[in-house]
Amino acid sequence: MSEDIKKGLMGVTVDETSISKVMPEINSLTYRGYAAQDLCANCKFEEVAYLILNGELPNKKQLKEFEKQEKKERTISKALVEAIKKIPKKAHPMDVARTAVSIMGLEDKETRDNSPKANMRKVMRIFAKTPVALAAFYRTRKGKKIILPKKKLSFSENFFHMCFGKVPNKDIVKAFDVSLILYAEHSFNVSTFTARTITSSLSDIHGAITGAIASLKGPLHGGANEEVMHMMNKIKKPENAFKWINKALDNKNVVMGFGHRVYKSGDSRVPTMREYFGKVAKIKKDKKFEKIYDIVERVMIERKNIHPNVDYPTGPTYHLMGFDTDFFTPIFVISRITGWSAHIIEQHAANKLIRPLASYNGNKYRKVNKLNKR
Numbered sequence: 001m002s003e004d005i006k007k008g009l010m011g012v013t014v015d016e017t018s019i020s021k022v023m024p025e026i027n028s029l030t031y032r033g034y035a036a037q038d039l040c041a042n043c044k045f046e047e048v049a050y051l052i053l054n055g056e057l058p059n060k061k062q063l064k065e066f067e068k069q070e071k072k073e074r075t076i077s078k079a080l081v082e083a084i085k086k087i088p089k090k091a092h093p094m095d096v097a098r099t100a101v102s103i104m105g106l107e108d109k110e111t112r113d114n115s116p117k118a119n120m121r122k123v124m125r126i127f128a129k130t131p132v133a134l135a136a137f138y139r140t141r142k143g144k145k146i147i148l149p150k151k152k153l154s155f156s157e158n159f160f161h162m163c164f165g166k167v168p169n170k171d172i173v174k175a176f177d178v179s180l181i182l183y184a185e186h187s188f189n190v191s192t193f194t195a196r197t198i199t200s201s202l203s204d205i206h207g208a209i210t211g212a213i214a215s216l217k218g219p220l221h222g223g224a225n226e227e228v229m230h231m232m233n234k235i236k237k238p239e240n241a242f243k244w245i246n247k248a249l250d251n252k253n254v255v256m257g258f259g260h261r262v263y264k265s266g267d268s269r270v271p272t273m274r275e276y277f278g279k280v281a282k283i284k285k286d287k288k289f290e291k292i293y294d295i296v297e298r299v300m301i302e303r304k305n306i307h308p309n310v311d312y313p314t315g316p317t318y319h320l321m322g323f324d325t326d327f328f329t330p331i332f333v334i335s336r337i338t339g340w341s342a343h344i345i346e347q348h349a350a351n352k353l354i355r356p357l358a359s360y361n362g363n364k365y366r367k368v369n370k371l372n373k374r
């Protein structure tokens with residue numbers, strides 16, 4: 001392979017962004033200059049969503065207005081409800097999320113308007129409606145009645161309410177909110193780059209987010225949080241963990257929830273999420289997954305010097321909260337819509353068609369033989 005090829009665009013800087021950065025001086029992921037863990041400690045998810053989309057943290061009045069807009073858009077059309085009811089029950093909810101955003105694009109009167117103001121209005125609609133659509137599928141596939149959103153609830157509370165019909169205690173809601181903050185944005189990752197690439201042809205925001213969801217589904221990206229849970233379920237109990245992980249490494253298996261393209265000595269989001277995973281485990285009086293977590297992590301660091309990424313603690317946290325495993329990545333979606341949208345808006349503001357080159361290694365020039373001579 002030619003040395004000029006940067007497979008996977010590894011180490012290639014393709015554009016500028018003002019949305020987020022892993023700052024080496026504080027060893028942390030930052031959104032618009034604020035450390036993600038600082039935001040977790042001091043803000044609720046809606047404030048961080050506002051920050052990512054608008055560049056500054058909101059004051060009280062701005063937050064109230066933002067929340068009002070989001071709550072106003074917490075409805076989905078009858079046509080979308082009907083479509084969700086007809087989706088095969090075994091469909092992966094990530095495909096449901098992709099389809100729901102696609103249908104919202106068919107219904108949105110401003111789909112083709114890429115002006116900054118129209119894009120922001122569309123963002124609010126996608127941001128508010130996607131959790132409603134996902135929760136509707138959560139219920140219908142179990143044969144349960146859809147639960148309508150409640151305006152008096154926060155973004156996170158409302159998601160629990162729509163999925164389970166009740167809001168858990170405030171510490172569980174806070175842990176969920178923290179996970180949304182940590183998942184909200186991460187610069188030029190695969191799904192964001194997909195969204196920016198789609199946007200670069202001057203396509204629309206619904207299309208870009210639909211593509212980003214498809215990209216996030218993969219197990220090397222957002223799908224890892226589900227794979228972590230599958231792994232923990234295979235391990236079953238803490239007594240099996242040491243043997244299981246050593247065997248996986250002996251077999252040269254990729255261990256989900258570990259490693260990262262950007263962080264090579266630890267994902268800065270992990271300590272915060274690990275802390276909240278512990279809190280949820282304590283509330284749920286279930287220490288099993290924490291024990292498995294610690295053993296697998298220790299062996300991965302000792303044998304491979306590979307550290308966990310944020311999907312490692314979110315997987316078992318969502319499980320303890322009661323979510324079905326295949327809903328873990330869709331939860332990632334409802335948060336990352338903010339980051340994707342900010343990138344789509346940024347791409348529109350200084351667009352250049354994304355069109356890299358490839359080194360050709362196919363056949364030399366040849367002539368076409370007529371069908372009867374082949």
Ligand SMILES: CC(C)(COP(=O)(O)OP(=O)(O)OC[C@H]1O[C@@H](n2cnc3c(N)ncnc32)[C@H](O)[C@@H]1OP(=O)(O)O)[C@@H](O)C(=O)NCCC(=O)NCCS
Pocket residue numbers: 219220221222224253254255256257258259260261262304306309310311
């Ligand atoms: C995220 C990921 C795709 C990053 O990949 P990358 O930057 O291309 O790095 P590589 O896959 O080339 O990994 C470098 C080395 O570490 C090893 N490695 C990386 N992650 C590993 C993991 N999770 N388990 C076991 N080995 C791993 C690779 O096998 C490779 O070893 P080698 O040099 O002996 O071939 C990769 O770490 C991975 O597949 N992780 C599991 C999936 C996951 O958790 N994804 C969520 C990311 S937030």
